[in-house]
Amino acid sequence: xxxxxxxxxxxxxxxxxxxxxxxxxxxxxxxxxxxxxxxxxxxxxxxxxxxxxxxxxxxxxxxxxxxxxxxxxxxxxxxxxxxxxxxxxxxxxxxxxxxxxxxxxxxxxxxxxxxxxxxxxxxxxxxxxxxxxxxxxxxxxxxxxxxxxxxxxxxxxxxxxxxxxxxxxxxxxxxxxxxxxxxxxxxxxxxxxxxx
Amino acid sequence: xxxxxxxxxxxxxxxxxxxxxxxxxxxxxxxxxxxxxxxxxxxxxxxxxxxxxxxxxxxxxxxxxxxxxxxxxxxxxxxxxxxxxxxxxxxxxxxxxxxxxxxxxxxxxxxxxxxxxxxxxxxxxxxxxxxxxxxxxxxxxxxxxxxxxxxxxxxxxxxxxxxxxxxxxxxxxxxxxxxxxxxxxxxxxxxxxxxx
DNA sequence: TAATGCATGTAACGAGTTACATGATTTG
DNA sequence: CAAATCATGTAACTCGTTACATGCATTA
Numbered sequence: 001x002x003x004x005x006x007x008x009x010x011x012x013x014x015x016x017x018x019x020x021x022x023x024x025x026x027x028x029x030x031x032x033x034x035x036x037x038x039x040x041x042x043x044x045x046x047x048x049x050x051x052x053x054x055x056x057x058x059x060x061x062x063x064x065x066x067x068x069x070x071x072x073x074x075x076x077x078x079x080x081x082x083x084x085x086x087x088x089x090x091x092x093x094x095x096x097x098x099x100x101x102x103x104x105x106x107x108x109x110x111x112x113x114x115x116x117x118x119x120x121x122x123x124x125x126x127x128x129x130x131x132x133x134x135x136x137x138x139x140x141x142x143x144x145x146x147x148x149x150x151x152x153x154x155x156x157x158x159x160x161x162x163x164x165x166x167x168x169x170x171x172x173x174x175x176x177x178x179x180x181x182x183x184x185x186x187x188x189x190x191x192x193x194x195x196x
Numbered sequence: 197x198x199x200x201x202x203x204x205x206x207x208x209x210x211x212x213x214x215x216x217x218x219x220x221x222x223x224x225x226x227x228x229x230x231x232x233x234x235x236x237x238x239x240x241x242x243x244x245x246x247x248x249x250x251x252x253x254x255x256x257x258x259x260x261x262x263x264x265x266x267x268x269x270x271x272x273x274x275x276x277x278x279x280x281x282x283x284x285x286x287x288x289x290x291x292x293x294x295x296x297x298x299x300x301x302x303x304x305x306x307x308x309x310x311x312x313x314x315x316x317x318x319x320x321x322x323x324x325x326x327x328x329x330x331x332x333x334x335x336x337x338x339x340x341x342x343x344x345x346x347x348x349x350x351x352x353x354x355x356x357x358x359x360x361x362x363x364x365x366x367x368x369x370x371x372x373x374x375x376x377x378x379x380x381x382x383x384x385x386x387x388x389x390x391x392x
Numbered sequence: 393t394a395a396t397g398c399a400t401g402t403a404a405c406g407a408g409t410t411a412c413a414t415g416a417t418t419t420g
Numbered sequence: 421c422a423a424a425t426c427a428t429g430t431a432a433c434t435c436g437t438t439a440c441a442t443g444c445a446t447t448a
Contacts (some may be wrong), residue, residue, distance in 0.1 A: 001291070019428080033294050038410085042430095065427075081210075082295075083299050089359075101348055121284065166351050231436085
């Protein structure tokens, strides 16, 4: 249910073609709702058929030719309706948690390397978000819409912070250090549990 | 990819029928990977066809009759293989973030009530997890498998803590208090778009 | 025995992913 | 012009969700 509305939001911020939307998803909204170009084209077609957006008039043939879309009043109304609608929070759904639980049963063989990889990826994503925060949200007095966008970014920052902290704990539990500093700790079971 | 392996994990911990698995998912693994009974039956069938599990021998007819499954050696091997396999972290995917961004464009009309509802639900879930932690993980010296399970639960606790904190910030930004107190804030309908 | 509930299962649909196809534009 | 690339689009598949169906057991 979210992708069409994410597209409407992006198109309201700036009318775009499918490929432009795809790129903008890759670098802003997509941090919280990723989408491939196939999904985007599919939903653009559906939004157009439903009369929520329209292609800006051009005489060009369609295939292979850029097609810009803009949001119609019906689209804005639908987005406002959806935004105000009551929705249940989505249940937590985490493959890594499943894996750790599986490892509790079949052993942790081969798990550590991938956990360290995850740690690195989350740390890099955290730095990316912090970079964006520095660049786009410098001052503290902003318009409400920018403050809301900032809060969404903060959610991403807090989420990645959570992951790096949690993975650090898991790796410590498995006798490993998260960064690249510690080489091979030869099977040191960490008994002293530090607070998180 | 995760559900069959979550089922294998649960079956290794204790051989069960479909309905028992469904109930156990509702109260332990399901906190991190929920599943309906239809999904579980579908995947039990597939796991059985693939020779990873088998139904414990019974002379009973099948339909409407409890059918217990146990994991075969091939199933345990597959679970170990999957656990050690390199997997990319799943991208963040959050309808609420999409909604807040949409609200930054079309206005926050009608949003606050549902945010408060989310706050309550997350707070309640947090209490549930903390209850489980108190009940199932009291001491601090445990076997490795229990420490891993504890860490998975900690992930849930930290996640819900994040949500309650973040929603508190969003509600404050909208001039509301999360618990029950709620003074009034000026209306804000912003149309402005800046470079995204 | 009729009604209820329990346990297993089917069917149809929606959303996301991967692979591939086609028409236009650029460039060597 | 040929090759590469860009932009749009199709097709097939997997996974999760919703609604419903069938057979057994219990009990009022």
